[in-house]
């Protein structure tokens with residue numbers, strides 16, 4: 176293993192993680208050739224175009240700076256594997272939808288197929304880096320697959336979970352809180368860890384690069400997401416109590432956030448968390464706890480998801496109740512569909528579930544999001560069971576927020592896009608049915624102004 180000098184990196188999976196992280200490595204390590212490969216031809220074509228498949232502030236500039244020089248996007252997975260001495264695996268690990276562990280365990284079929292391809296194409300030693308979020312002990316399984324299928328190849332499998340947050344991926348990668356690298360605690364394992372450390376050390380201070388054994392690294396990623404999601408569910412649970420008691424969630428957040436042991440971050444209440452990771456990773460943690468005979472621990476973490484689901488359905492119910500217990504035939508303008516601002520990702524977005532509930536109540540929805548494609552919105556709503564006839568008759572997707580709210584009975588903010596705080600709410604109010612209802616699922620609207628304009632405004636937690 177000590178003979179490997181890292182000159183050529185391949186990354187299998189050109190998604191929200193693989194594309195941006197490899198662009199950053201290419202930008203910071205001009206001496207390394209970086210090949211990002213994916214079997215999805217459309218995605219690769221988009222990475223090679225001016226319309227990247229992932230929207231992130233600053234990403235286009237980052238990619239343009241090294242694409243065609245030391246950063247390449249291709250569908251030739253096998254060739255990229257053959258040429259690489261370090262291979263990142265950044266394929267999806269969605270929640271299983273079938274068989275044992277369905278609805279909880281991570282589906283490792285993409286990880287396994289990547290491992291088998293690596294084994295088939297490898298003749299010499301390679302370092303394989305798990306970038307995907309996977310259950311504890313997956314590295315061990317990967318290593319078994321690699322060695323059983325490639326007798327001539329020698330492999331070290333490292334765990335290097337990704338902590339970037341969508342919407343701020345580029346700034347998170349430029350100055351990460353930490354880089355975590357787990358590996359076997361053997362001389363060969365420690366050498367492999369050092370090789371990966373040396374890649375990140377091109378721009379990350381050494382003291383921020385943490386090294387651990389493989390299992391601690393794998394588990395830490397699940398635990399980090401579970402703790403973050405737990406904070407959101409905790410503050411959201413208190414938002415419901417605030418609404419009943421006259422306390423105000425902003426004031427409570429500020430008051431508790433000043434405690435240095437608690438800290439001010441991640442204490443904003445909202446319609447609920449979304450994104451591809453939090454729910455999936457907690458379910459994965461829950462599954463692991465059940466598997467290892469720890470039902471109390473599993474139940475403890477599962478409650479984070481139950482609270483989040485409740486917050487989403489509570490928001491939809493609040494809209495129906497306030498619109499005099501019926502939204503049938505009423506137009507509701509939906510502002511935002513992405514799971515958070517500054518991304519085009521809609522996976523597990525709260526908007527999907529709130530829109531589903533409203534469509535099932537026969538509301539007429541007009542949805543506006545500045546970055547999400549219309550096909551994506553339709554696919555998401557179909558996935559949660561909305562029929563073709565409801566989509567045809569009750570759904571409008573528009574490219575102008577004012578059109579979404581024209582002659583609407585209510586507006587609902589689902590994503591905290593900055594532009595929603597600065598719309599002309601006077602003009603909007605004039606074009607809406609009265610009373611004009613506003614439901615702010617992100618607490619970003621200028622509330623005093625809206626109230627003075629005569630809106631019936633509902634926020635979360637006050």
Ligand SMILES: NC(=O)c1ccc[n+]([C@@H]2O[C@H](COP(=O)([O-])OP(=O)(O)OC[C@H]3O[C@@H](n4cnc5c(N)ncnc54)[C@H](O)[C@@H]3O)[C@@H](O)[C@H]2O)c1
Nearest residue numbers: 188189190191192213214215266267268285289307308337
């Ligand atoms: N999205 C995030 O913010 C985030 C953050 C941290 C960690 N993660 C983790 O990173 C992993 C990837 O997440 P993502 O959001 O980038 O997923 P994604 O679905 O956007 O991308 C995964 C890509 O892998 C490709 N792929 C799957 N199997 C392949 C194979 N055998 N050969 C070639 N390509 C293959 C798919 O076509 C897809 O384009 C997941 O495990 C996720 O949990 C995601």
